[in-house]
Amino acid sequence: SQTIHQWPATLVQPVGSPLSLECTVEGTSNPNLYWYRQAAGRGLQLLFYSVGIGQISSEVPQNLSASRPQDRQFILSSKKLLLSDSGFYLCAWRGKTDTQYFGPGTRLTVL
């Protein structure tokens, strides 16, 4: 069966510091992968999606970036965090019937 992992689970970072969040999927190959940010009262905002290694599409202009160095690995990064980057970050993969399956998420607090 497929599983999706995210780490770290929680992170507290100062403004201006770099960021790297990792997402890995097991049990499937060449999945579509997605990064979302969940902010209170605002639902889930799609940040990036990827249909394959090295293929990244950005949905929202911001100081975040994403990379997919391996088939089942999806990384969210920033060179300099802003206060507004605080939130709950979710990674998801797309199953056969268009259903998306979500990871446990990373709670990021920028101080």
Added chain:
Amino acid sequence: AQSVSQHNHHVILSEAASLELGCNYSYGGTVNLFWYVQYPGQHLQLLLKYFSGDPLVKGIKGFEAEFIKSKFSFNLRKPSVQWSDTAEYFCAVKTLTTDSWGKLQFGAGTQVVVTP
């Protein structure tokens, strides 16, 4: 641009009460519709989905939703809630365009609290 609206941000109700959460979307073409649920401390998980066919779909834990195309709505219902239904509920829409790449657009979510 497409949007998904959930009418209630917070709902508080007693056990055994009936629940209905509204969801409307703005897109004139064919859509796939989803309801996801996030229980406290757990992953976001699929509750039910509609792709085609019978507009009344049944999901896990006694939930159902009805797709009304003319109203662009996909409301979620449960006849009798339990304390364990306390969670945040998200409506999501996937538009069937050639370049959608499976992207989902989510509503803002509804926090449901069921009191004993």
